[in-house]
Amino acid sequence: QTVVTQEPSLTVSPGGTVTLTCASSTGTVTSGYYPNWFQQKPGQAPRALIYSTSNKHSWTPARFSGSLLGGKAALTLSGIQPEDEAEYYCLLYYGGAWVFGGGTRLTVV
Amino acid sequence: QVQLVESGGGVVQPGRSLRLSCAASGFTLNSYAMHWVRQAPGKGLEWVAVISPDGSNKYYGDSVKGRFAISRDNSKNTLYLQMNSLRAEDTAVYFCAKVHSSGWYHFEYWGQGTLVTVSS
Numbered sequence: 001q002t003v004v005t006q007e008p009s010l011t012v013s014p015g016g017t018v019t020l021t022c023a024s025s026t027g028t029v030t031s032g033y034y035p036n037w038f039q040q041k042p043g044q045a046p047r048a049l050i051y052s053t054s055n056k057h058s059w060t061p062a063r064f065s066g067s068l069l070g071g072k073a074a075l076t077l078s079g080i081q082p083e084d085e086a087e088y089y090c091l092l093y094y095g096g097a098w099v100f101g102g103g104t105r106l107t108v109v
Numbered sequence: 110q111v112q113l114v115e116s117g118g119g120v121v122q123p124g125r126s127l128r129l130s131c132a133a134s135g136f137t138l139n140s141y142a143m144h145w146v147r148q149a150p151g152k153g154l155e156w157v158a159v160i161s162p163d164g165s166n167k168y169y170g171d172s173v174k175g176r177f178a179i180s181r182d183n184s185k186n187t188l189y190l191q192m193n194s195l196r197a198e199d200t201a202v203y204f205c206a207k208v209h210s211s212g213w214y215h216f217e218y219w220g221q222g223t224l225v226t227v228s229s
Contacts, residue, residue: 001171034214038154045204045222046146046154051215089154093214096168098144098156 002026004092006101012108016080020104022073022090035073036091037066082108111135111218113205118223121195131188131205131220139183142213145190147201195227
């Protein structure tokens with residue numbers, strides 16, 4: 001049973017910077033896991049932010065960036081806005097199967 | 110613009126079947142792989158299934174393998190999820206998702222979801 005692990009919760013101040021990570025129970029996350037990142041606000045469908053580690057969709061704000069960091073996939077938010085408060089999920093590909101992380105609840109206070 | 114509208118959810122008894130639909134518009138369905146993802150109440154996202162653009166390749170999550178079947182009718186711009194032998198743990202909002210043009214690894218647009226409740 002493959003497990004993808006994210007920080008359960010993080011708190012950050014407006015204007016600050018935070019990095020969310022996404023680890024695989026199988027070992028180091030590489031570009032071959034095609035990491036995706038999603039944002040979900042209460043009562044809404046998920047919204048795609050990042051695909052293939054670091055590629056942004058046309059609607060992804062510039063303050064969001066994706067990378068590989070210390071053997072994990074990472075999502076960095078810089079210059080955080082109050083509207084960034086949400087749940088964030090990563091998704092990794094395992095050869096014919098996809099596994100979501102448990103999500104990180106980001107609180108902006 | 111791209112729109113994905115799920116339908117077919119509802120309340121169903123354990124052991125029964127249900128078929129979900131995802132109506133696509135604003136793009137040519139037969140050019141893209143499509144996924145189903147679900148979310149149990151108050152829980153995280155769980156990947157369910159994927160189908161290739163022409164329907165020839167399908168993969169499933171372990172929890173639904175052998176019970177659920179993904180299919181598509183490109184002529185009707187519609188994706189389906191046939192759910193059989195439903196269990197209480199299948200209770201969730203089911204989302205369909207379109208992939209980015211660069212491959213089926215990359216999620217792009219999501220529908221708003223349809224709620225399936227499995228209960229006696």
